[in-house]
Amino acid sequence: MIDNTKCECGHQNPVDTILCESCGKPLDPNDTLEDMTLPLEMRYDGVARRSQKANPNVLDRIWNFFSSVKVAIYLILITLIVSSLGTIYPQQSMFIGKMDFDTYYKENYGWTGSVYHFLGLSNTYDSWWFRGLLVMIGASLIICSLDRILPLYRALSKRAIRKHPTFLLRQRLRLDTQTIQGENISNFVPLLEKRNYRVYQEEGVLLAEKNRFSRWGPYINHIGLIIFLIACLLRSMFAYSLDFYAVQEGETKPIADTGYYMKNEDFNVTLHPDGKTVKAYVTKSILYKCVDNCDSPGKLPELKEVARHDIRINDPLKYRDLSLFNVDYDVTPSIIGANVQLTNLVTNAGIGKFKIDLFKPQEQYKVKDYVLDVMAYYPEVDLKDGKFFTKSTQPKAPAFVFLIKGPDMPAEGQVYLYFIRPIDKATYNQDLINERTGSKVKLEIGNMQDVSISEYTTYFNVTKDRTMPYIWVGAAISMIGLIMGFYWHHRRIWIQIEQGRLLLGAHTNKNWYGFRKEIAAVLNQSGVIQPLDDQQLINEVKQS
Amino acid sequence: MNLLTLSNTGFIVAIFGYIFSFVAFVIAITGQRFSKGDVITHTKRWSRRGIALTFFGLAAHLTYFISRWIYNHYPNSNLFEFMAMLAMLITVAFIVLYMIFKSPYLGAFAMPISFFMMAYASVFPWETKPLIPALQSVWLYVHVTTAALGEAFFAIGFAAGLMFLLRTINYHSKEKKDIKEQRGMELVMISFVIFLGFIIAVFGFRATGYEAKFIASPVASLSESAATEEIIYNLPPIFSPTGGKLVAMDSFLGIDKPVMESPSFFKGVNAARKLNTVVWSLFVGFVLYIVLRLLVRKPLGLTLQPLVRGLNPEDLDEISYRSIAIGYPIFTLGALIFAMIWAEIAWSRFWGWDPKEVWALISWLFYSFYLHVRLSRGWQGSYSSWLAVIGFIVIMFTLIGVNLVIAGLHSYAGV
Numbered sequence: 001m002i003d004n005t006k007c008e009c010g011h012q013n014p015v016d017t018i019l020c021e022s023c024g025k026p027l028d029p030n031d032t033l034e035d036m037t038l039p040l041e042m043r044y045d046g047v048a049r050r051s052q053k054a055n056p057n058v059l060d061r062i063w064n065f066f067s068s069v070k071v072a073i074y075l076i077l078i079t080l081i082v083s084s085l086g087t088i089y090p091q092q093s094m095f096i097g098k099m100d101f102d103t104y105y106k107e108n109y110g111w112t113g114s115v116y117h118f119l120g121l122s123n124t125y126d127s128w129w130f131r132g133l134l135v136m137i138g139a140s141l142i143i144c145s146l147d148r149i150l151p152l153y154r155a156l157s158k159r160a161i162r163k164h165p166t167f168l169l170r171q172r173l174r175l176d177t178q179t180i181q182g183e184n185i186s187n188f189v190p191l192l193e194k195r196n197y198r199v200y201q202e203e204g205v206l207l208a209e210k211n212r213f214s215r216w217g218p219y220i221n222h223i224g225l226i227i228f229l230i231a232c233l234l235r236s237m238f239a240y241s242l243d244f245y246a247v248q249e250g251e252t253k254p255i256a257d258t259g260y261y262m263k264n265e266d267f268n269v270t271l272h273p274d275g276k277t278v279k280a281y282v283t284k285s286i287l288y289k290c291v292d293n294c295d296s297p298g299k300l301p302e303l304k305e306v307a308r309h310d311i312r313i314n315d316p317l318k319y320r321d322l323s324l325f326n327v328d329y330d331v332t333p334s335i336i337g338a339n340v341q342l343t344n345l346v347t348n349a350g351i352g353k354f355k356i357d358l359f360k361p362q363e364q365y366k367v368k369d370y371v372l373d374v375m376a377y378y379p380e381v382d383l384k385d386g387k388f389f390t391k392s393t394q395p396k397a398p399a400f401v402f403l404i405k406g407p408d409m410p411a412e413g414q415v416y417l418y419f420i421r422p423i424d425k426a427t428y429n430q431d432l433i434n435e436r437t438g439s440k441v442k443l444e445i446g447n448m449q450d451v452s453i454s455e456y457t458t459y460f461n462v463t464k465d466r467t468m469p470y471i472w473v474g475a476a477i478s479m480i481g482l483i484m485g486f487y488w489h490h491r492r493i494w495i496q497i498e499q500g501r502l503l504l505g506a507h508t509n510k511n512w513y514g515f516r517k518e519i520a521a522v523l524n525q526s527g528v529i530q531p532l533d534d535q536q537l538i539n540e541v542k543q544s
Numbered sequence: 545m546n547l548l549t550l551s552n553t554g555f556i557v558a559i560f561g562y563i564f565s566f567v568a569f570v571i572a573i574t575g576q577r578f579s580k581g582d583v584i585t586h587t588k589r590w591s592r593r594g595i596a597l598t599f600f601g602l603a604a605h606l607t608y609f610i611s612r613w614i615y616n617h618y619p620n621s622n623l624f625e626f627m628a629m630l631a632m633l634i635t636v637a638f639i640v641l642y643m644i645f646k647s648p649y650l651g652a653f654a655m656p657i658s659f660f661m662m663a664y665a666s667v668f669p670w671e672t673k674p675l676i677p678a679l680q681s682v683w684l685y686v687h688v689t690t691a692a693l694g695e696a697f698f699a700i701g702f703a704a705g706l707m708f709l710l711r712t713i714n715y716h717s718k719e720k721k722d723i724k725e726q727r728g729m730e731l732v733m734i735s736f737v738i739f740l741g742f743i744i745a746v747f748g749f750r751a752t753g754y755e756a757k758f759i760a761s762p763v764a765s766l767s768e769s770a771a772t773e774e775i776i777y778n779l780p781p782i783f784s785p786t787g788g789k790l791v792a793m794d795s796f797l798g799i800d801k802p803v804m805e806s807p808s809f810f811k812g813v814n815a816a817r818k819l820n821t822v823v824w825s826l827f828v829g830f831v832l833y834i835v836l837r838l839l840v841r842k843p844l845g846l847t848l849q850p851l852v853r854g855l856n857p858e859d860l861d862e863i864s865y866r867s868i869a870i871g872y873p874i875f876t877l878g879a880l881i882f883a884m885i886w887a888e889i890a891w892s893r894f895w896g897w898d899p900k901e902v903w904a905l906i907s908w909l910f911y912s913f914y915l916h917v918r919l920s921r922g923w924q925g926s927y928s929s930w931l932a933v934i935g936f937i938v939i940m941f942t943l944i945g946v947n948l949v950i951a952g953l954h955s956y957a958g959v
């Protein structure tokens with residue numbers, strides 16, 4: 001049903017070309033060569049094109065398959081239909097975390113949902129068959145370009161000026177008329193040149209041509225698409241991405257598998273005057289690269305600052321191929337640091353204060369003559385089988401076991417259990433336990449100014465990949481091709497004058513209407529023939 | 545006069561500007577009957593008036609746009625603003641095509657798209673709202689505006705494709721292919737009347753101040769303050785929200801209870817109300833269609849056919865193709881490339897397979913399909929005009945249907 005306009009010689013002609021632009025053969029299969037004597041120079045006698053080979057082998061068949069526009073049309077159509085099926089119900093990728101999708105689709109969408117999930121449509125765009133379609137389009141693009149670029153080059157660079165009169169008269173726009181004056185064909189030259197045509201002349205014949213480059217548009221567009229598709233494929237295979245990477249205010253946290261760490265120094269939200277809608281949020285961030293002790297547990301990694309940026313929505317932190325995007329935030333008030341007071345229980349006199357960073361406590365603290373060794377730290381303390389353990393690395397319920405040495409204390413030191421939050425203190429009976437060990441000192445926090453609170457957690461999406469530039473390059477090339485192909489049109493006019501008879505044939509790949517008007521204007525301005533209406537140029541015997 | 549009043553006035557004036565320009569174009573093409581003098585001068589004179597009125601409407605429309613922009617932000621943040629912009633760009637696309645082809649016929653078919661689009665836009669809430677952070681990006685505006693411009697050219701391609709079909713469909717034939725085309729055209733006409741039905745239903749009931757109030761069932765509601773979520777209907781509820789409780793309802797023709805509850809697979813607070821709106825639009829649309837059919841006593845397509853008699857079908861095919869060919873690169877740039885740039889900056893992924901994105905891709909693939917099909921013999925003219933018509937339906941689904949039916953990141957609040 002879809003009829004090809006590719007000529008036997010392999011050249012892809014625009015629709016309604018009557019004679020192949022490359023070889024001059026009539027494109028209508030019922031039109032025999034005998035009807036017309038073709039000028040010799042029009043015959044395309046180049047190397048047989050791969051897709052036109054007789055007796056194709058398997059490889060040739062594959063080649064032919066992918067180089068056909070018909071197949072491309074079906075591929076595009078199938079991709080289109082399959083893509084639309086994927087939008088019927090939400091895709092699995094829209095959900096974060098692990099889920100039981102079987103039940104999800106069944107419960108939410110009934111049996112249709114079950115079928116949808118069963119058919120794999122709930123994961124359309126990541127499926128092998130969808131990828132396969134894209135790969136096939138890519139293959140088709142590559143092969144059709146390889147198959148056609150050379151013949152097009154030949155067809156376009158061949159500029160025989162003198163054509164057989166039949167060639168002219170069988171064009172879609174044509175004219176056969178008597179001149180009224182000015183046998184000289186040069187009369188047309190200034191008029192055509194004024195319209196940016198390049199004019200090639202021979203005795204009594206003329207070829208005017210413009211915007212030949214636009215014929216390359218589709219191919220450049222296709223090459224851009226190829227680059228784009230390859231880049232996407234590479235990206236889907238190699239790019240690193242980490243979603244909803246949560247960093248609390250004040251926290252420095254490794255970005256898994258990258259060797260980078262990021263610090264959320266400060267987070268701020270501003271609201272619109274209505275007091276409800278969020279206007280903006282910004283995370284002051286620092287990016288570190290780990291330079292030493294990166295994978296040795298027990299030792300603190302050594303970090304070097306490499307970048308610093310105020311990350312907002314629409315304004316990520318970028319360093320080399322790494323990007324950090326703010327995607328969301330949460331209000332998660334928690335203590336992240338404390339200024340702890342050490343007090344002598346006997347004299348009840350304050351000894352001094354020391355600062356604990358709850359994300360990164362030191363191994364030892366010194367206050368005057370006292371030394372406090374951190375024996376254990378539980379950021380989120382809990383009790384199980386009579387033992388303390390931590391539920392996470394977030395300082396949600398921080399607890400310490402210190403070994404304190406100092407004046408009036410046993411030489412081997414004294415164990416001291418310390419909970420930062422008053423509520424944990426009470427739950428775990430801190431004071432009672434410490435009293436039992438006969439502690440001579442006490443740790444406490446004086447007032448609210450002595451604790452640093454983090455209010456927010458920011459969520460980032462992290463990506464690290466090198467393919468993005470190629471994606472943009474592909475898109476840009478594509479765009480250039482489209483602009484070339486759609487906003488300029490290749491136009492050719494052949495004119496011959498012989499003994500008072502003017503023959504004209506004209507061809508373009510697009511915008512026949514404008515072309516017709518242009519030719520009519522040139523003819524009428526030249527005064528060589530009787531004024532005519534542009535409709536007279538239309539070839540009535542156009543075959544379809 | 546403050547900026548917002550100026551803006552709103554501009555909007556109304558633009559609608560009338562477009563309606564008058566439509567009338568002028570219609571007089572230009574049908575005027576042989578009215579004109580005393582020579583037909584060509586008559587057509588020329590009224591075409592000139594038509595295009596002048598188009599420019600006048602566009603100037604008013606720009607006034608709306610710019611003053612609203614200054615007043616608040618780039619007017620592109622809700623469905624009203626988007627549709628209003630699309631209508632403006634359709635006018636721009638029409639002017640471009642008019643400059644090339646000088647066809648008053650095109651005006652008679654393109655201008656209605658503009659003003660009906662505006663009427664449609666004005667159904668949605670006009671008030672401006674503060675923007676959430678993700679929407680505060682220059683790239684977003686560049687993306688939406690460029691995409692809309694591409695779509696505007698597709699709209700003109702649609703208009704010309706429709707003209708081609710009206711011109712060429714053989715209403716006197718009983719051949720299978722012709723019957724199919726006649727039915728297809730009538731289906732397009734019916735869709736159009738249903739679209740009108742929607743506008744009429746909404747404005748009709750708004751004029752009477754109709755209201756019915758429900759409390760959403762906690763299950764149906766997605767927000768946290770589930771218990772107190774109110775759902776207000778401005779059209780009499782045929783379908784009440786699933787599990788929703790009626791609070792108050794104006795009686796309509798003596799009916800003071802919802803006719804039925806919507807099926808349980810309509811999830812989300814607004815789903816049932818949307819269903820109700822769709823049912824009303826269909827209802828009003830069909831009544832309107834029947835009335836029209838009774839008035840003219842023949843298919844609507846056949847009624848319009850005389851308007852385009854005497855036009856050269858090849859030129860219509862060319863206009864349609866040209867418009868799509870102009871629009872295609874712009875659409876590619878706006879709906880895909882700029883969208884990717886924005887998504888990359890805002891969401892860290894240039895492509896996320898969000899339904900709206902997928903539908904933009906589908907529209908683009910559809911027009912790619914159209915262009916490739918035209919490379920084949922025998923597919924220009926009638927087939928490709930049908931594709932131009934279907935293509936625009938795909939575009940409208942992407943713009944409106946996706947929001948109505950499938951919710952995603954891009955959702956606007958809607959009726």
Ligand code: HEM
Pocket residue numbers: 012066067068069070072076137138140141144215218219221222225482485912915916919
């Ligand atoms: C999604 C994928 C594709 C897109 C977006 C695309 C886009 C385009 C565009 C915009 C044109 C110009 C049409 C015109 O000038 O009217 C074109 C032409 C063409 N395309 Fe594609 N194309 C795609 C895939 C393919 C494939 C897979 C093939 C393989 C056979 C193909 C073969 C052609 C050919 C032969 C032409 C005509 C070139 C000429 O005028 O010399 N296209 N394509």
